Every structure is written in structure tokens, then in C-alpha cells.
Amino acid sequence: MRKRISPHTWVILGLGVALVAGFALLLAFLGREPGGPAPMITPALANPSPTVEQVAERATPTAQPPTLSPSTSPLSTPAAETLNTSPIPAPATETSSPTPVLALPETAPDFTLEQTGGGAFTLSEQLAQGPVVLVFFRIGG
Amino acid sequence: MELQNQYETFRQSGAEIVSLAVASLESVEGWCQRAGIRYPVLADPEHRVAEAYGVYNLLGDGLAAPAVFVVGTDGRIVWSQVSLASGDQPNAQTILEHLP
Numbered sequence: 001m002r003k004r005i006s007p008h009t010w011v012i013l014g015l016g017v018a019l020v021a022g023f024a025l026l027l028a029f030l031g032r033e034p035g036g037p038a039p040m041i042t043p044a045l046a047n048p049s050p051t052v053e054q055v056a057e058r059a060t061p062t063a064q065p066p067t068l069s070p071s072t073s074p075l076s077t078p079a080a081e082t083l084n085t086s087p088i089p090a091p092a093t094e095t096s097s098p099t100p101v102l103a104l105p106e107t108a109p110d111f112t113l114e115q116t117g118g119g120a121f122t123l124s125e126q127l128a129q130g131p132v133v134l135v136f137f138r139i140g141g
Numbered sequence: 142m143e144l145q146n147q148y149e150t151f152r153q154s155g156a157e158i159v160s161l162a163v164a165s166l167e168s169v170e171g172w173c174q175r176a177g178i179r180y181p182v183l184a185d186p187e188h189r190v191a192e193a194y195g196v197y198n199l200l201g202d203g204l205a206a207p208a209v210f211v212v213g214t215d216g217r218i219v220w221s222q223v224s225l226a227s228g229d230q231p232n233a234q235t236i237l238e239h240l241p
Contacts, residue, residue: 110216126159
């Protein structure tokens with residue numbers, strides 16, 4: 001005579017199966033994480049300069065308003081936004097001034113200028129020590 | 142000036158802030174003293190550098206437009222921002238995010 005399997009055994013078996021399935025799912029998920037995004041990341045990592053170029057290109061003529069708008073003061077944002085997105089309409093109000101056309105370099109032109117506190121500053125010499133943030137500002141502006 | 146407040150953060154990131162103004166060295170020095178600027182500030186009285194970077198006279202007033210260029214150690218400009226509003230000031234956090 002075959003012994004009838006008690007409900008307790010079924011419960012334990014069920015729990016065991018569920019546990020194993022859960023582990024399998026977890027392992028599959030964990031296993032995918034390092035492997036999964038890699039194909040997406042690798043091209044970007046293997047080719048950092050094109051993405052950097054894109055950042056530079058996007059940031060210069062067209063994407064400036066988005067970078068400006070959340071960060072700068074609300075007063076100056078609208079003006080910057082409209083002028084940056086469409087630099088050409090600007091002279092419509094002041095016809096005498098030249099058309100502001102953004103022609104920004106991709107490579108930083110080297111230069112030497114006098115600096116406060118004495119001495120000269122040469123960009124290439126500073127770049128040998130690390131990245132440089134050049135900030136053009138306006139005295140009294 | 143916000144960049145002045147964040148200067149140490151920039152230095153810790155290995156970057157140097159260099160400000161330039163189309164003005165005489167005397168004007169720039171006076172401005173730095175008033176503003177308490179600690180990082181190097183350069184005078185570009187003949188606006189050669191502002192022209193080379195394409196920001197000279199964009200506002201039609203004989204000065205450079207407010208602009209920021211983040212330059213990598215290889216000399217490439219990795220990020221830039223030019224404003225055509227004279228009162229615009231660069232946002233330090235935005236620049237920090239774009240440091241190479």
C-alpha cells in the first residue's frame with residue numbers, strides 16, 4: 001500500500017520549489033546586471049571623445065538655454081534663453097550692432113596674458129597641471 | 142561671485158579657474174580687490190583672447206560676452222556656455238558637473 005502524502009509534506013515541497021525558483025530568478029537578475037548594461041556602456045567608454053564632443057557641440061549653440069535656465073537667476077534666464085536659441089533676431093532691435101554669430105573653437109587657443117598679482121599666465125602651462133575653467137566676465141557688467 | 146565660493150571645490154577636483162576680462166590690468170586688479178577674488182584673473186585689454194574664443198563683442202559693447210570654457214588637459218574644449226545676457230553669471234555646480 002502506498003502511503004498518502006500528508007498536506008504538510010506538500011506545503012514543505014511547495015515552499016522548497018518556491019525558494020529554489022526565487023534563488024534562480026535572483027541569480028539570473030544579478031548575473032544580468034554586470035553583463036547586461038555592459039554592451040550599452042562599452043561603446044561610450046571605448047569612445048569617450050565623440051560623446052564629449054557632442055556635449056561640447058550641444059552645449060555651445062543650442063543646448064545652452066537648458067543649462068542656463070534651471071541654474072541662473074530667473075531675471076536673466078528669459079533673455080539668455082531667447083537670445084541663445086536664436087542669436088540672429090537679436091539685431092532686429094538694434095540694427096547698428098553686428099549680428100552675433102556664435103563661432104566657438106573646438107580646441108582652446110593657447111594664449112599668454114598678464115595676471116593680477118604680477119606675472120604672465122600661459123594656458124598651455126596651466127593645462128599641464130590639470131583642466132582649466134576659462135571664465136570670461138565683464139567688469140561693471 | 143559664486144565661483145569664488147566654490148573655488149576650493151574646483152581645486153579639489155584638480156581644475157583651475159581662470160577669469161578673463163576685456164579691460165586693463167589696473168581695472169581688473171581693482172575689481173578683484175573689491176570682489177575678494179583669490180584665483181588668477183587675467184587682463185585682455187586688446188581683446189585678442191576674447192576674439193580667439195569667439196566671444197568678443199557679441200553684445201555689441203566692446204566687451205566679451207559672459208562665457209565659460211572647460212578645457213581638458215589635451216587642450217580640447219569639453220564644455221562651453223556663452224550667454225548673450227550681460228548680467229549672467231556662470232553656475233558653479235553646472236561647471237563642476239562638466240569637469241573632465
